[in-house]
Amino acid sequence: MEPHHEVALCLDLGIRHTGWSIFRDGMVIDFGTWKTVPVKEVAGQISIQAAKDAFVIACGMKMAFYDYPEINRVIAELPGGSKSAKAATLMKMATGLAIGMCTAHDIMISWISPRNVKQYSTGNPQATKKEIIAWVMGRYRDCAPKPFPKAAGEMEHIADSIAAYHAYKRLHGESLIGKAKDATIGPVSGTGARSGKKAISRRRVLPS
Numbered sequence: 001m002e003p004h005h006e007v008a009l010c011l012d013l014g015i016r017h018t019g020w021s022i023f024r025d026g027m028v029i030d031f032g033t034w035k036t037v038p039v040k041e042v043a044g045q046i047s048i049q050a051a052k053d054a055f056v057i058a059c060g061m062k063m064a065f066y067d068y069p070e071i072n073r074v075i076a077e078l079p080g081g082s083k084s085a086k087a088a089t090l091m092k093m094a095t096g097l098a099i100g101m102c103t104a105h106d107i108m109i110s111w112i113s114p115r116n117v118k119q120y121s122t123g124n125p126q127a128t129k130k131e132i133i134a135w136v137m138g139r140y141r142d143c144a145p146k147p148f149p150k151a152a153g154e155m156e157h158i159a160d161s162i163a164a165y166h167a168y169k170r171l172h173g174e175s176l177i178g179k180a181k182d183a184t185i186g187p188v189s190g191t192g193a194r195s196g197k198k199a200i201s202r203r204r205v206l207p208s
Contacts (some may be wrong), residue, residue, distance in 0.1 A: 005024055005025055005070060006023075006024070006025050006026070006072070006073075007022065007023070007024045007025075007068060007070045007071045007072055007073075008022070008023045008071065008072075008073045008074065008075050008165060009021075009022055009061070009064050009065075009068070009071050009073070009074045009075075010022070010023065010074075010075045010076070010161040010162065010164050010165040011074065011075070011076040011077070011098065011161055011164070012076075012077050012157045012158075012160035012161040012164065013057070013076055013077070013079055013091070013094045013095060013098060014094070014157055015036075015053060015087060015090045015091065015094070016035065016036055016038065016053075017033050017034070017035050017153070017154065017157045018033060018034045018056075018057055018060065018094070018157065019031075019032075019033050019154075019156070019157025019158040019159070019160055019161040020032060020033070020034065020060065020064065020158075020161050021158060021161040021162045021165065022064065022068055022071070023165050024070075026169075027143075028140060028144065028145065028162060028165075029145055030068075030145060030146075031144075031145075031146075031148075031158050031161065031162065032158065033149075033154050033157050033158060034056050034057060034059075034060035035056070036049075036052050036053050036056045037052070049090065050089070050090055050093050053090060053093065053094065054093060054094075054097050057094055057097055057098070057101075058097060058101060061074075061098065061101040061102075062101070065101075065105050065107070071107060072107065072108070073107065073108050073109075073110065074098070074102050074107055074108070074109040074110070075109075075110050075111075075112065075164055075165055075168045076095075076098055076109060076110075076111055076112075076164065077111070077112060077113075077114055077117050077160055077161070077164045078095070078111040078112065078113050078114065079091040079094065079095060079114075110168065112164055112167055112168045112171070116167050116171065117132075117160065117163050117164050117167045118132065118163070118167075119167070120166065120167035120168075120170040120171060121135060121163035121164075121166045121167045121170075122135045122163070129152075129156045129159075129160075130152075132156070132159045132160060132163050133152070133155055133156055133159045135159075135163065136148075136158075136159040136162050136163065137159075140162070
């Protein structure tokens, strides 16, 4: 019998950039960002922007599940307060979409608050984006599976996704397999903890 590995897709959901990282048994094995192009500011265009953002996040998550079929948990930073009603609407869309994608693939999704991400990774609940990036770079610069992006705007989302993994793990112990809730915000999940392997054919049907 093959060992049951802990493989987590970690997300920092955003309106234009979603940072993601993948951990296997505590080691980061991949990371990146999913990006959308802003729609020209015209009255009534928020629905078009939301559709574009939803498509990019959905495709990103689908490809992550396809490339890493052993993923058995998604950990995401719960989006915080937004400065505008438009931003809040788009962030709610992104959150709901992530839950829907996990439910469709029968994968548990767990959330952690932004404050706890800062507290349980860097040790400072008021840590800035630069401080989180510095913490991630200091920990992973020499062992990352590929070079980190030089652009701060891209790196901050990747760093948040990596910090979300470490923070959630510190809250819930060494093993995340079977853990079902965040101690600070209550249980938020897809369909429950997975067991066994997922067949790739569930995500892609090849022509006969």
